[in-house]
Amino acid sequence: MTEAVAVQEEKKEAPPRSLWGEAWSRLRKNRFAVMSLAWLSVIGIAAALAPWIVPYDPQHQEWWTGKRPPLYSHATLELIMTFSEGSAPPAPFPSSGTHVIKVKKEEARTRDLRIKVSHDGKVEHIELGPDLDADDPHSESPDVLALASGERIVAGEGEKRVAAAATTVEKGKVLPEPLAGAATGQAVLVAQWRKGERTREVEARVEQGKVASLAVDSKPEKRVEVAADEVLDVALDGSPFVHTHLLGTDDSGRDILSRIIFGGRISLMVGIVATLVSLVIGVAYGALSGYAGGRTDELMMRIVDILYAIPFMFFVIILLVLFGRSLILLFAAIGAVEWLTMARIVRGQVLSLKEKEFIEAARVSGTSTFGIVFGHLVPNSLGTVIVYTTLTIPEVILTEAFLSFLGLSVQYNGQNLESWGSLTKSGMDLALGGFPWLLLWSATALSLTLFALNFLGDGLRDALDPRLRGKG
Amino acid sequence: MSESAPVVLEVRDLKTYFRTDDGADVKAVDGASFYVRAGEVLGIVGESGSGKSVANLSVLRLLPEPPAHHPSGEIFFQRNPTQRLELLRAPLSTVRKLRGREMAMIFQDPMTSLNPFLKVSRQLTEVLEEHEGTGPEESRARALELLSAVGIPAPERRIDQYPHQFSGGMRQRVMIAMALMCEPTLLVADEPTTALDVTISAQILDLLRRIHGERKTAIVLITHDLGVIAGMAHRVAVMYAGKVIETAPVRELFKKPLHPYAQGLLASIPRLDATRREELKPIGGSPPDLRAVPSGCAFHPRCPHRFEPCDKKVPPLLEVEPGHYAACFLHPQDKPPYRGPEEEKK
Amino acid sequence: MLKYILRRLVTAPLVIFLLLVITFTMVRVAPGSPFSSEKATPPEIQERQRAFYHLDKSIPVQFIYYLGNVVRGDLGPSLKYKDLTVNEIISRHWLPSFVLGTTAMALALVMGMTAGILAGLKPNSRWDYSSMTISMVGITLPAFVTGPLLVVVFSLKLGWFRVSGWDANGFSKDIVLPAITLSLPYAARIARLMRAGLLEVVNQDYIRTARAKGLREHVVVLRHALKGALLPVVSFLGPAVAFIITGSLVVETIFQVPGLGRQFTQSALNRDYGLTQGLVVFVGTLLVVLNLVVDVAYGFLDPRIRYD
Numbered sequence A: 001m002t003e004a005v006a007v008q009e010e011k012k013e014a015p016p017r018s019l020w021g022e023a024w025s026r027l028r029k030n031r032f033a034v035m036s037l038a039w040l041s042v043i044g045i046a047a048a049l050a051p052w053i054v055p056y057d058p059q060h061q062e063w064w065t066g067k068r069p070p071l072y073s074h075a076t077l078e079l080i081m082t083f084s085e086g087s088a089p090p091a092p093f094p095s096s097g098t099h100v101i102k103v104k105k106e107e108a109r110t111r112d113l114r115i116k117v118s119h120d121g122k123v124e125h126i127e128l129g130p131d132l133d134a135d136d137p138h139s140e141s142p143d144v145l146a147l148a149s150g151e152r153i154v155a156g157e158g159e160k161r162v163a164a165a166a167t168t169v170e171k172g173k174v175l176p177e178p179l180a181g182a183a184t185g186q187a188v189l190v191a192q193w194r195k196g197e198r199t200r201e202v203e204a205r206v207e208q209g210k211v212a213s214l215a216v217d218s219k220p221e222k223r224v225e226v227a228a229d230e231v232l233d234v235a236l237d238g239s240p241f242v243h244t245h246l247l248g249t250d251d252s253g254r255d256i257l258s259r260i261i262f263g264g265r266i267s268l269m270v271g272i273v274a275t276l277v278s279l280v281i282g283v284a285y286g287a288l289s290g291y292a293g294g295r296t297d298e299l300m301m302r303i304v305d306i307l308y309a310i311p312f313m314f315f316v317i318i319l320l321v322l323f324g325r326s327l328i329l330l331f332a333a334i335g336a337v338e339w340l341t342m343a344r345i346v347r348g349q350v351l352s353l354k355e356k357e358f359i360e361a362a363r364v365s366g367t368s369t370f371g372i373v374f375g376h377l378v379p380n381s382l383g384t385v386i387v388y389t390t391l392t393i394p395e396v397i398l399t400e401a402f403l404s405f406l407g408l409s410v411q412y413n414g415q416n417l418e419s420w421g422s423l424t425k426s427g428m429d430l431a432l433g434g435f436p437w438l439l440l441w442s443a444t445a446l447s448l449t450l451f452a453l454n455f456l457g458d459g460l461r462d463a464l465d466p467r468l469r470g471k472g
Numbered sequence B: 001m002s003e004s005a006p007v008v009l010e011v012r013d014l015k016t017y018f019r020t021d022d023g024a025d026v027k028a029v030d031g032a033s034f035y036v037r038a039g040e041v042l043g044i045v046g047e048s049g050s051g052k053s054v055a056n057l058s059v060l061r062l063l064p065e066p067p068a069h070h071p072s073g074e075i076f077f078q079r080n081p082t083q084r085l086e087l088l089r090a091p092l093s094t095v096r097k098l099r100g101r102e103m104a105m106i107f108q109d110p111m112t113s114l115n116p117f118l119k120v121s122r123q124l125t126e127v128l129e130e131h132e133g134t135g136p137e138e139s140r141a142r143a144l145e146l147l148s149a150v151g152i153p154a155p156e157r158r159i160d161q162y163p164h165q166f167s168g169g170m171r172q173r174v175m176i177a178m179a180l181m182c183e184p185t186l187l188v189a190d191e192p193t194t195a196l197d198v199t200i201s202a203q204i205l206d207l208l209r210r211i212h213g214e215r216k217t218a219i220v221l222i223t224h225d226l227g228v229i230a231g232m233a234h235r236v237a238v239m240y241a242g243k244v245i246e247t248a249p250v251r252e253l254f255k256k257p258l259h260p261y262a263q264g265l266l267a268s269i270p271r272l273d274a275t276r277r278e279e280l281k282p283i284g285g286s287p288p289d290l291r292a293v294p295s296g297c298a299f300h301p302r303c304p305h306r307f308e309p310c311d312k313k314v315p316p317l318l319e320v321e322p323g324h325y326a327a328c329f330l331h332p333q334d335k336p337p338y339r340g341p342e343e344e345k346k
Numbered sequence C: 001m002l003k004y005i006l007r008r009l010v011t012a013p014l015v016i017f018l019l020l021v022i023t024f025t026m027v028r029v030a031p032g033s034p035f036s037s038e039k040a041t042p043p044e045i046q047e048r049q050r051a052f053y054h055l056d057k058s059i060p061v062q063f064i065y066y067l068g069n070v071v072r073g074d075l076g077p078s079l080k081y082k083d084l085t086v087n088e089i090i091s092r093h094w095l096p097s098f099v100l101g102t103t104a105m106a107l108a109l110v111m112g113m114t115a116g117i118l119a120g121l122k123p124n125s126r127w128d129y130s131s132m133t134i135s136m137v138g139i140t141l142p143a144f145v146t147g148p149l150l151v152v153v154f155s156l157k158l159g160w161f162r163v164s165g166w167d168a169n170g171f172s173k174d175i176v177l178p179a180i181t182l183s184l185p186y187a188a189r190i191a192r193l194m195r196a197g198l199l200e201v202v203n204q205d206y207i208r209t210a211r212a213k214g215l216r217e218h219v220v221v222l223r224h225a226l227k228g229a230l231l232p233v234v235s236f237l238g239p240a241v242a243f244i245i246t247g248s249l250v251v252e253t254i255f256q257v258p259g260l261g262r263q264f265t266q267s268a269l270n271r272d273y274g275l276t277q278g279l280v281v282f283v284g285t286l287l288v289v290l291n292l293v294v295d296v297a298y299g300f301l302d303p304r305i306r307y308d
C-alpha cells in the first residue's frame, strides 16, 4: 500500500532554456567566477597580443636603470656610459641615428653631446658641442696636465715611454721622470685631461728640458664618458627619451610589465596546449574504458592506478634534461602526466551515461561503437570535461612554473623562454638582494591566474550541476 | 487503554518551517496537534512529505535551527508526576538530557543510522554512560541483556562487532536495544520497518509489540502502513500537509473514517478478501508543494467531495463524534473544537 | 582486509618495476646521455659505469644486471663525483629531507585539521569563510611563491630567520620557514578535506542517532563524527607524501637545504644521470612503500574494510 499513497515526485516547471543557457546565467550570479573570467580575459588578451601591446621589448636591457620600483620614469642615469668611435654605443642607444645627450659637465656648464651612430652599428662621430652657457673650452690650454700612471707619452721620434706613477706635467717645469729623457722636441701626450674628464691628446713642446707649452689637441672627440648624473636629457634620434615603467624595471633595466606579459604568454600557452594534450588522451582512454566495461575496463583502470603511483614529476625533469628543453617535449610530458585524472573522470561519466535510454537507442539503431563513444557519450560528458579542463590548466601552469623555477625553463632556438615561473625565480634572486618588485609582480600574476582558473572551474561545476555545490 | 493515564507528550499547534535560500519557508509542519498517554501507542500516518518525521524530530529538537524554526507551538513533556517541561523553548541542554534517557527515537533506515566506525558495544553503552554515569562493566551487562531481549543471537559475540557485520533487521534490533538502554518513558519509532523486507518487518513489529507489552513504554509509531497501525496502535493521527486532519481511536477510524483523505487511505489498503488489484484505489493527484500550500483545506485540489467553502477557509479540527476529530467541512461545523487531552478526560 | 592488503602488495612491486623500466630506458635511449657519447666522461668514471651497467652486454641483459644491482640495494655510481656512489650520496643527504618532510607533514596535519574542524563545525560562519578563503589561497600559491615571500617578510624585513641555510646539527630555527612553505598547500588541502568530510558526516543519519541518544555535542563530534570525517584526509596522505617530496625539490632549492631534493635538482642540471636515476628509483620506491602504509592505515581505520 506504500505505492498507493506515495505519489510521483512533483515535477518542477523547467524553464524553457537550454542547459548551457541556464548554466551561464547561474555562473553570472557567482561573483568570484565573474571576476575570474574578467581577469582571465584581460591576461589572455594581453598574452595573445603581447608583441603589439607591450610598452617595451621585454629583452631590452637598460642596465643603468636596473631595479627600479613601479611607476619609475627615467630622470637620472646612474652609471658611466662610454662612447667611443668605432665601437657600438651602449644601450639604450639604438644602433643607428643621431642621438643627443644634454650633459652638464665642467661645473654647471650645459653642453650637447651629439653621437652619430652609423648603419653598421658603430659610433661614427662624437661631438661635444660648445658650452651652451659659456665660452668654448676648446680654446683653453692647460697649464698643468695630470698624468695617471701607465699613460703614454710619445716622444717626437716615435719613442714610447710610460709614466710609472701619477705625475704632473707643468708649464715651465722640467718633464718628470721617466719622461725627462725626451729632452728637446715635441712630445704628444695621451692623457686624461682632468678638467674635462675626457681623454684628449695634449701636445707638449719641450725646450731645453723644460715644458715650453701645452696645447690641447682640437681634434674632435673620439671617446667620451658620461656619468649618469651629468645627463640632463636624452633624445634618441630626435625623439624624446622619457620611459615610464609601470611596474618598474628588473636588474638589467628591463621593463617588468613587458616581461610579465610575455611570461604570461608562455605560461598560458603551455597551460592550454598541454591541457589539450591531456584532454585528448584522457577523454579517449576514459571513454573507451568506460564504454568497454567489464574486464577491459578493469584492466585499463588498473593501469591508470599504477601510473598514478609513479612520481611523474621526476620523469618530466629527466626527460627535459635528456632530450632538451623543447616546448613540444614539455607539452607532451605534462600532457602525458595529467591525462590520468581526466581518464578517470570521463570513464565515470561514461559508465553512468551508457545505461541511459538514448545510448540504448543509438546502439539498437546500429550506430558503431566509435560513433556511440565519440558521438554520444563524450558530448554528453562535456560539462564535466569542461570543468575538469578548467581545473587542469592551472595545474599545468603550476607544473611548468615549477620546472622553470628549478632552472628547467623551456628553450626555443637556444634561448630560454621566460614564463612566470622563471620570472619568479629571477624575482626571488632579486628579492634576496633587496629588490622585491619582480617577485611580487610575477607571483601576483601567476597566483591571480591560478586563482581565477580555480574559481572559474568551481563556478562552472556549480553552474553546470547545482547539486554539487559546496562539495569538495 | 485507560483514558485517565497521564499524558506523556502533548504537541499543540506545532509549526516547523524551514527557511530556504530564496526566502520562502517550507511549511513542513503547519499547526499539528497530537498527544500520547503513558503506555499508549499513537500511530501517525500520512503520505510521504506530510510532516510526520519533522514533527517528531521537532519534539526531540533534533532539527538544525536554522534552517528549522517554529513560528508557533508548544511541546509538553511529562518528566515525572510533578515535572512538566515545555520543550520548544527549553534550553537545548535540558532537552539533550531527556534524549536517549526519557525519550528515545528509532529511525527508518537501520543501515545508515548506526555509526559504521564504532563497535555496537560502544554505541550501546555510551547511552548509559552519558546519562547515568554507569561504569563500563555494568553498561555492557545491560547492553548484553538488551541485545538478547531484542532477539540478537549470541550477543556476547555480536556485541563487539561493527554494524556492517549485521543484517538490516539485526541492525534495527540493535537500534531498538539502544533506544531502550535507559528505559525511556517515550519511544518515537519513525517508520522502523519501511527499509526492511516483509518478513523482517513483521518480526520487528512483533518485537516492538512485545516490548510495549512488557515495558509499557509510550510509543509514537510513524508509518505509511495502515496495516501496522491496525495491529499495534491505540489511537491514530492522520497528517496531511503538516496538519493533523483526523484523529481517533484506531477502531473508530477504521470503522468510519471521516476525512476524505483518510477515507482514501483506507480504501487503498488491500484487504484479504480483495484479490484483484483494481480494488486498490490510490488517491489521485500529488502532495502539495509545502512552499505554497493550497488555500483553505490543503486537500481540496485532490478531494473528490470538495465543495464551495473548501478553498476559502481552513477547516478546523472538530470533535465530529465523541473522541473522533476531523477537519473537513463535510461534517457539522457546530461541534466542539479539538482542545487536547484535558478536554477528553471529562 | 587480507585481500585488500594483498591487492596493494601485488601492485607495489609492479609500480617499482615500471619505474625501473622507465628510468632505465629514458637514461639509456636519450641522445644526450653519457651512455651514447662518452667523450666528456673521465676514464675512471667510465670504468665504474661499465662495471655497474655492463655496457658490453646487450641492452636487455644490461637491464637484468641493473635490476639485480637495484634489488641488492646498489643504486650505482655517480657520474660526476669520482668516488661517490648514489648510496653514499643518499646516506649523506637524506636526513635534512627527512626532518623537513616530516615536520612539514606534521605541521600540515595540525594546522589543516584544526582549521578544517573549526570550519566544519560552524559552516557558513565567519571563521568558516575566512579559513576557507585562506586555504584556497594556500592551495593555489605554489611553494616557490610563498617561500620567497616568507623570506622577504620574515628574513629580510623582520630579520627573524636566516635567508637560507641549514644547521648541520639538525633541529634549529632554520627549519621554520622551509617547513611552513612546504606545509602550507597541504595544510590548506587537509583543512578543506576535513571540513568537507565533517559536513558530509554531520549530515549522516548516524550523527542524528548520536544526538538522539542525548550525547553531548563534543562527544558527538569527537567520537562519532571525527573518525568518518578523517577518512578523506587519510586517503589524501598518500598523494600528499608524493607532493611533499616533489615540493621539497623547490623548497630545498630556495632555502639551500642540503637534502636529497637539491641533490636531485643538481644532478639533473649537472647531467649526472647516474645520480638522477638512482634518486628516482630511491624516491619512487619510498613513495610506493609509504602509499602502501597509508592504504593499510586506511583499511584499519575503516572497519568496513578491516573486517571484510
Ligand SMILES: Nc1ncnc2c1ncn2[C@@H]1O[C@H](COP(=O)(O)OP(=O)(O)OP(=O)(O)O)[C@@H](O)[C@H]1O
Pocket: B018, B026, B027, B028, B046, B047, B048, B049, B050, B051, B052, B053, B054, B055, B067, B224, B290
Ligand atoms: N531540512 C529541510 N529543509 C527543507 N525542507 C525540509 C527539510 N526537512 C524536511 N523538509 C520537508 O518537509 C516536508 C516534510 O518532511 P517529513 O520528512 O516530515 O515527511 P514525512 O511525512 O516523514 O515523509 P516520509 O514518509 O517520506 O518520511 C517534506 O516536504 C520535506 O521536503
Ligand code: SF4
Pocket: B259, B260, B261, B297, B298, B299, B300, B301, B303, B304, B305, B306, B307, B310, B315, B327, B328, B329, B330
Ligand atoms: S474540507 Fe472540503 S476539500 Fe477538504 S477534505 Fe473536506 S470536503 Fe474535501
Ligand SMILES: [Mg+2]
Pocket: B052, B053, B054, B190, B191
Ligand atoms: Mg519520514
